[in-house]
Amino acid sequence: VFLDEDDVEPYLEELKLSLLKSDVALEVSEKIVEKLESNLVGEEIKWRENSEKYVKKAFKEALIDVFPSEFNFFDFIEEKDKPINILFVGTNGVGKTTTIAKISKALEEKGYSSVLANGDTFRAGAIQQLDKHGENIDKKVIKHEKGGDPAAVIYDAVEYSEANNVDVVLGDTAGRMHTDVNLMDQIKKIKRVTKPDLIVFVDEAVAGSDAVERAKEFDEAVDVDAVILSKIDADVKGGAAISISHTIEKPIIFVGTGQGYEDIKEFNTDWFVGQILE
Amino acid sequence: KLGSSLKNSVRKIVKKGRIDKETVNELATDIQRALLKSDVDVELVQELTDKIKDRALNEEPPKGASSREHVIRIVYEEMLEIVGEETEVPMEEQDIMLVGLQGSGKTTTAAKLANYFQKKGLKPGLICGDTFRPGAYNQLKELSQRIDSVFYGEKESEDAIQVVKNGLNELKDSKVRIVDTAGRHSLESDLIDEMEQINEVVEPDKKFLVIDASIGKGVKDQANSFNEAIGIDGVIITKLDGTAKGGGALTAVSEAETNIAFLGTGEKLNELEEFEPDSFISRLLG
Ligand SMILES: Nc1nc2c(ncn2[C@@H]2O[C@H](COP(=O)(O)OP(=O)(O)OP(=O)(O)O)[C@@H](O)[C@H]2O)c(=O)[nH]1
Ligand SMILES: Nc1nc2c(ncn2[C@@H]2O[C@H](COP(=O)(O)OP(=O)(O)OP(=O)(O)O)[C@@H](O)[C@H]2O)c(=O)[nH]1
Numbered sequence: 001v002f003l004d005e006d007d008v009e010p011y012l013e014e015l016k017l018s019l020l021k022s023d024v025a026l027e028v029s030e031k032i033v034e035k036l037e038s039n040l041v042g043e044e045i046k047w048r049e050n051s052e053k054y055v056k057k058a059f060k061e062a063l064i065d066v067f068p069s070e071f072n073f074f075d076f077i078e079e080k081d082k083p084i085n086i087l088f089v090g091t092n093g094v095g096k097t098t099t100i101a102k103i104s105k106a107l108e109e110k111g112y113s114s115v116l117a118n119g120d121t122f123r124a125g126a127i128q129q130l131d132k133h134g135e136n137i138d139k140k141v142i143k144h145e146k147g148g149d150p151a152a153v154i155y156d157a158v159e160y161s162e163a164n165n166v167d168v169v170l171g172d173t174a175g176r177m178h179t180d181v182n183l184m185d186q187i188k189k190i191k192r193v194t195k196p197d198l199i200v201f202v203d204e205a206v207a208g209s210d211a212v213e214r215a216k217e218f219d220e221a222v223d224v225d226a227v228i229l230s231k232i233d234a235d236v237k238g239g240a241a242i243s244i245s246h247t248i249e250k251p252i253i254f255v256g257t258g259q260g261y262e263d264i265k266e267f268n269t270d271w272f273v274g275q276i277l278e
Numbered sequence: 279k280l281g282s283s284l285k286n287s288v289r290k291i292v293k294k295g296r297i298d299k300e301t302v303n304e305l306a307t308d309i310q311r312a313l314l315k316s317d318v319d320v321e322l323v324q325e326l327t328d329k330i331k332d333r334a335l336n337e338e339p340p341k342g343a344s345s346r347e348h349v350i351r352i353v354y355e356e357m358l359e360i361v362g363e364e365t366e367v368p369m370e371e372q373d374i375m376l377v378g379l380q381g382s383g384k385t386t387t388a389a390k391l392a393n394y395f396q397k398k399g400l401k402p403g404l405i406c407g408d409t410f411r412p413g414a415y416n417q418l419k420e421l422s423q424r425i426d427s428v429f430y431g432e433k434e435s436e437d438a439i440q441v442v443k444n445g446l447n448e449l450k451d452s453k454v455r456i457v458d459t460a461g462r463h464s465l466e467s468d469l470i471d472e473m474e475q476i477n478e479v480v481e482p483d484k485k486f487l488v489i490d491a492s493i494g495k496g497v498k499d500q501a502n503s504f505n506e507a508i509g510i511d512g513v514i515i516t517k518l519d520g521t522a523k524g525g526g527a528l529t530a531v532s533e534a535e536t537n538i539a540f541l542g543t544g545e546k547l548n549e550l551e552e553f554e555p556d557s558f559i560s561r562l563l564g
């Protein structure tokens with residue numbers, strides 16, 4: 001028997017609503033469901049298999065398809081020439097600084113050394129915040145005075161790492177609105193000057209549809225390589241993960257699961273899609 | 279008063295010379311899309327558009343008003359119903375406590391509020407009730423220095439409740455005492471306990487929930503938990519200088535049955551505005 005629009009449409013509305021309620025952006029939800037519909041119509045199903053089950057199974061696969069094939073961060077670290085320069089970017093308050101400290105700890109556990117580069121020379125208390133993290137996890141922090149050039153700090157950190165055989169430079173940057181032309185120019189300049197090996201876009205799982213806008217802007221500005229989604233431990237569905245992946249098609253490598261140094265885990269597509277579908 | 283795209287939808291209604299069911303449904307769909315794009319909660323959007331449809335089809339326009347003016351008025355009134363009127367911020371001695379999710383903008387907003395009251399002639403005092411986040415003490419201290427406001431904090435303490443108690447004692451001369459607290463969410467039960475204890479110590483005149491404009495509608499449960507724990511007197515929506523419309527924050531306002539008191543529109547300490555419904559509504563409607 002072949003599926004037609006009438007078999008499929010009653011479920012599509014419900015699936016679209018479930019995405020919306022999980023905080024997936026409206027346009028992303030619509031695109032996913034439209035693509036699902038065009039994939040389903042004309043499909044042949046066995047007599048005994050009911051169409052609702054078929055649609056839901058196809059929906060799960062459609063969600064899994066939104067996520068680009070997994071990028072193994074530790075394989076990347078293993079294979080790349082050292083020191084590896086990783087730049088962290090994103091809007092205000094999403095968790096960049098805390099995530100850097102967690103990544104540093106995770107690298108240590110895999111046997112890699114790292115330095116923290118304090119590229120936020122702007123915000124009140126930013127230098128002291130990263131300093132304290134460095135102290136807590138016993139890692140060197142490279143910093144300049146407040147108001148200094150972020151690119152110069154990161155450049156310094158790379159030089160330091162080359163001279164001292166440090167494996168990874170973790171470059172922190174100030175949070176910035178994707179709508180602020182000057183700050184987006186600054187981040188482009190930081191990229192030009194420090195030539196990072198990996199650019200990580202950090203966003204928060206509690207974000208709504210604005211995750212689409214900011215992912216798009218940051219990706220257009222600096223060509224993001226990977227994404228880290230923080231605050232997945234807050235009581236939210238995390239649809240922002242789907243919005244971001246669908247929009248910029250870059251892999252999510254980690255999720256932040258709390259405020260402690262151990263609270264980070266590698267992103268797993270099947271696990272995440274399972275969560276969304278619960 | 280309404281955004282330009284919504285004005286176009288209303289224009290469609292009146293082109294037909296009369297208000298009919300089909301064009302009203304079209305308008306409702308346009309409004310639904312705009313609000314869903316702005317992260318307003320699905321059920322809230324449904325309730326709102328049902329009301330608009332019902333009123334548009336069944337209410338008689340008042341004498342002298344065109345059907346078009348009448349529909350615009352209905353949309354505006356129903357939006358105002360969920361967004362709320364301007365909030366009265368009393369210009370008097372008071373203690374304010376800020377709470378909210380991690381990274382929402384509390385510390386920055388605390389300093390903005392101090393700046394706001396100082397400009398109105400009320401001497402502020404900032405108390406750093408965040409003993410958890412690395413650098414929290416330095417952050418608020420530096421911001422206080424920028425506006426020359428009195429500040430109290432204990433850099434090495436791990437007891438937020440004690441720090442706040444001591445701060446209230448020290449800052450007896452401040453007319454408006456603003457207590458900044460650490461970020462927390464509803465599943466961190468030890469942090470929710472801490473917040474309840476700080477609340478008991480401060481007995482604030484105003485408890486503001488600080489919410490990022492880009493938050494998703496999942497914030498609904500958060501708002502509920504904060505409200506059940508300590509009672510929320512108002513919401514401050516931050517980071518409206520980006521592209522976020524604040525629909526998620528609005529869901530929180532509706533869930534906690536409270537009002538929007540202030541809007542944060544940038545990182546500078548003067549980038550705080552009193553809430554004014556009209557521009558917020560047109561931003562929401564895109
Ligand atoms: N619950 C939870 N909180 C987190 C997580 N990641 C970060 N945070 C908290 O979020 C808040 C902001 O974190 P920061 O690391 O300062 O964020 P940021 O992006 O560096 O902020 P700016 O530099 O000001 O733009 C802090 O209170 C962190 O403890 C997470 O995965 N879960
Ligand atoms: N663009 C913009 N940034 C803001 C606004 N309000 C706060 N920020 C920024 O958002 C980030 C987080 O602000 P904080 O004041 O540290 O947030 P918080 O709620 O105290 O964070 P925690 O204490 O970790 O929960 C900082 O980079 C601020 O400068 C705003 O209205 N607009």
Ligand SMILES: [Mg+2]
Nearest residue numbers: 096097120175
């Ligand atoms: Mg930071």
Ligand SMILES: [Mg+2]
Nearest residue numbers: 384385408461
């Ligand atoms: Mg804070």
